[in-house]
Amino acid sequence: MIHRMSRLVVALSASIALSSALAEEVQVAVAANFTAPIQAIASDFEKDTGHKLVAAFGATGQFYTQIKNGAPFEVFLAADDSTPAKLESEGDSLAGSRFTYAVGTLALWSAKDGYVDAKGEVLKKNQFKHLSIANPKAAPYGLAATQVLEKLNLSKAVAPKIVEGQNITQALQFVASGNAELGFVALSQVYKDGKITSGSAWIVPAELHDPIKQDALILNKGKDNPAAKALVEYLRGPKAAAVIKSYGYQL
Template identity: 45%
Template sequence: MKKTLVVAALALLASMTVAHAEEVKVAVAANFYKPLQVLVKNYQQSSSDQVMLSVGSTGKLYAQIVNGAPFDIFLAADQKRPRKLVKAHVAVAGSEFTYAKGRLIFWSKQPKLIDGSERYLKEGKFNKLALANPKAAPYGAAAVATLKKLGLYNRLKDKFVFGQNIGQTYSYVSYGNVQQGFVALSQVYRNGKISTGSGWIVPNHYYPAIRQDAVLLSKSADNQAAKKFLAYLQSPKAKQIIHSFGYDVSDK
């Protein structure tokens, strides 16, 4: 009889835990997808809430949100779209914050091809150059700004191969469809160094700062699970993980 009561109590406790678990739907810019997977895994070690991810370019995710996509949180690759959502009352005023500052790298999967400087890029002895669509992806806009800063845009523009977002751009280069291109540093950087291939980390002053903002969407203003996850993203542990992928997490 006692054993039956214990089993029943455990079953009730399990059902209560499941009942209190909530689902958080996050729209995330492609550059931050890999770091966010690690963050979610860490977060769910201490939370029963389920974090569901939808990845794409900032521009396309923004359009989906404006058209009523059922997301709770938007992790953009810029500040412009979250601010526009707040202004349009689609996102909660005061909920936005910069969760990371992105870095750009000119990268190739081929080791030793790029010597850590802009020399190979300036030589231009290649047929294709991958970059994300600058109209939809902030990292693509940063690549264009870099090329203009170096005076290379007009000379190289006929070689551009555009990815819909930085994730697709990375795929072009990592699978060898294009030998080199501009990708997010976070895609090829782990624990203080480029983890694979070769590249030139573009100096910050070559392109406008890529301040990536998070925002809570208005339809989820009372979603406590979404609020808890946003709070976690601002925690020291989360910032440590984000920094390990090459992002700047300073408050300046």
């Protein structure tokens, strides 16, 4: 009996050691708009695969520069499709790994209840002092915001009132802190399970800006890391899809 017990302990120890050896970390560059969804996905990913996801958040354009300068990222979740396509064409990624993991939605948001109406008429009234957007040169949601203003013929009228965040998180913070009465943000930042989580918002119709297709790909530094491949597969699966949809993204 003692011999059987000791054999069982040895077998269990070997199994634990093997699973620990197979578990890897994956370094992921994540567009700021996808902060909440990836944090929710990360815990399930770790439970289901044993791999650990280590995320850094920022603007897509800034990540491009960092990746080109040798940053240790293994997977890139961008806020557009053009930046990953560029990295792919420049030989910085695993061939065939790029895919669209989400299609983003833009929202005009205020921290104040009732300040932003459901049709965005508050923009045309132009009675606010500051309008927050993300840097359109680095952040695709910022670029989409400028396209909306152009479509509505408001670019010149609101230009003196615009305050720019380095990324979409900072654009949101300007509004949340009261430094801007309203701002263009990613819907995912203020939305969960079918409703706006705080303040008031206009969900911007998709036809007012170019589609915000968000692509992911495995970078060269991650091509031999099983955790990188596991993450990309996981993002395509039903569990991740349910989380992504719950934050207002299309698939």
